[in-house]
Amino acid sequence: MIPKGHYHFTGVAGVGMSAIAQVLCAQGNVVTGSDRDNDAGKDLEVIRKLKISGVAFVPQDGSGVSKNTAGVVVSTAIESDNPDVLAAGRLGVPLIHRAEMLARLADGTSCVAVTGTSGKSTVTGMIGWMLDFLGADPVVVNGAPVLNWCDEERVGNMRYGASSLWVIEADESDKSLLKYYPDWAVITNVSKDHFELAETMQLFRTFAGQVKKGVISIIEQPDLFQSFNPQVSATGSNFVYQDTEFVVPVPGRHNAENALYAVIMCERLGYPLNRIRKALMAFKGIQRRLELVGEVRGVTVIDDYGHNPAKIKAAWLAMAQAHRRIIGIWRPHGYRPLASMIDELVGLFSEVCRPSDYLYIMPVYDAGGTADRSIRSEMLVDRLREKGLPASYLPDTDRMAEEISSRAKPGDVVMTMGARDPHLPELARKILQSVRMALN
Numbered sequence: 001m002i003p004k005g006h007y008h009f010t011g012v013a014g015v016g017m018s019a020i021a022q023v024l025c026a027q028g029n030v031v032t033g034s035d036r037d038n039d040a041g042k043d044l045e046v047i048r049k050l051k052i053s054g055v056a057f058v059p060q061d062g063s064g065v066s067k068n069t070a071g072v073v074v075s076t077a078i079e080s081d082n083p084d085v086l087a088a089g090r091l092g093v094p095l096i097h098r099a100e101m102l103a104r105l106a107d108g109t110s111c112v113a114v115t116g117t118s119g120k121s122t123v124t125g126m127i128g129w130m131l132d133f134l135g136a137d138p139v140v141v142n143g144a145p146v147l148n149w150c151d152e153e154r155v156g157n158m159r160y161g162a163s164s165l166w167v168i169e170a171d172e173s174d175k176s177l178l179k180y181y182p183d184w185a186v187i188t189n190v191s192k193d194h195f196e197l198a199e200t201m202q203l204f205r206t207f208a209g210q211v212k213k214g215v216i217s218i219i220e221q222p223d224l225f226q227s228f229n230p231q232v233s234a235t236g237s238n239f240v241y242q243d244t245e246f247v248v249p250v251p252g253r254h255n256a257e258n259a260l261y262a263v264i265m266c267e268r269l270g271y272p273l274n275r276i277r278k279a280l281m282a283f284k285g286i287q288r289r290l291e292l293v294g295e296v297r298g299v300t301v302i303d304d305y306g307h308n309p310a311k312i313k314a315a316w317l318a319m320a321q322a323h324r325r326i327i328g329i330w331r332p333h334g335y336r337p338l339a340s341m342i343d344e345l346v347g348l349f350s351e352v353c354r355p356s357d358y359l360y361i362m363p364v365y366d367a368g369g370t371a372d373r374s375i376r377s378e379m380l381v382d383r384l385r386e387k388g389l390p391a392s393y394l395p396d397t398d399r400m401a402e403e404i405s406s407r408a409k410p411g412d413v414v415m416t417m418g419a420r421d422p423h424l425p426e427l428a429r430k431i432l433q434s435v436r437m438a439l440n
Helices: 015-026 045-053 083-091 098-106 120-133 197-208 253-268 273-281 309-320 335-352 377-386 397-407 424-439
Strands: 006-010 030-034 069-074 095-097 110-115 139-141 165-169 184-187 214-217 237-241 244-248 291-296 299-304 325-331 358-361 391-393 412-418
Touching: 006 015, 006 083, 015 030, 015 045, 015 069, 015 098, 015 139, 069 083, 069 098, 095 098, 098 139, 098 165, 110 120, 120 139, 120 165, 120 184, 120 253, 120 273, 184 197, 184 253, 197 214, 214 253, 237 253, 244 253, 244 273, 253 273, 253 309, 291 424, 299 309, 299 424, 309 325, 309 335, 309 412, 325 397, 325 424, 335 377, 358 377, 358 397, 377 391, 397 424, 412 424
Parallel strands: 006 030, 006 069, 069 095, 110 165, 110 184, 139 165, 184 214, 299 412, 325 358, 325 412, 358 391
Antiparallel strands: 237 244, 291 299
């Protein structure tokens, strides 16, 4: 617990920030938040729901910070010259990194932390939902909404239960996972993303050393998936663990692996496998993780968070199994990530794209700040074309929706992919509507 008071969140609509803000509201604190999208008048669903949960939005001009503010919560992405940050400095209000705030909130609880290069939001959501189903009444703080908990008023990335059992997602992208000392942990996988592979491996090993009771991971148990052989279909998968068959109601082999992690963790927490099995079957999935936006006349539209090679590959292969052609739309989530991953991205798309598939690349998502903008999405497109891949750079979303609606045919899947940009789900819905009009 933390002292009751007024806490201000800068960039509160971000997925990592919004869940923590909701926890503070649920604990009876006064919570204000500022966000550039709110200042720009953008009607984002997450902003509307945060207001319902109790977050009072104010302009991002420093006015939300007073000398009585207990802390200004920031993420690594917030620049040092942000007006809220400057106001906190003038007034002597402490800046609290969002991971530090979550670590303080979870201190003294029975905490399960989930991290990894890919899959951590899904595994956090699976464990959280299964424990909810099993009656554990946990507090869950996730980096993405759990569809079982989403409705017209709830974001769905936070569940505030009455027990002392917490399930949290721990972020490796800024090394802030090292702020946590949980009882239990899951490390889903390790690959190059924000750091080189060796540095990433060492980061997770350091984190594993901070866990008090036990870690489930391919690092600690390298043979975990050695004999794992899930039966994968277009809509899900099933596998056998300890003589019990589990049904995974979300597509992709990677989600079967995610489910195995969740099952083992719930077993370690003392729950019988036959009840865990029922809980998993009732899991609806995670928002923007192969989320079905809609289907019209045989054309399926999917929205996915895939932003690094491992995640894009998992999503692409899952969809390729069930669809004759993939029309992919990918938006790089930052200049630095694009620069560091461009070789791997060229290799990835060369590997997974079939001759019938088509790929659209959008402009790099620009979150502001002092990033080196010398790399551009067009450079990736040029390199893909050199490899003979059908790829186009298309920055105009209206034109993209029109072009895809004329290209899409029954049996195709259109898949939007990317992180950070809150408007990608909106683009997916726009494409679905355009396809509907074209085919009717």
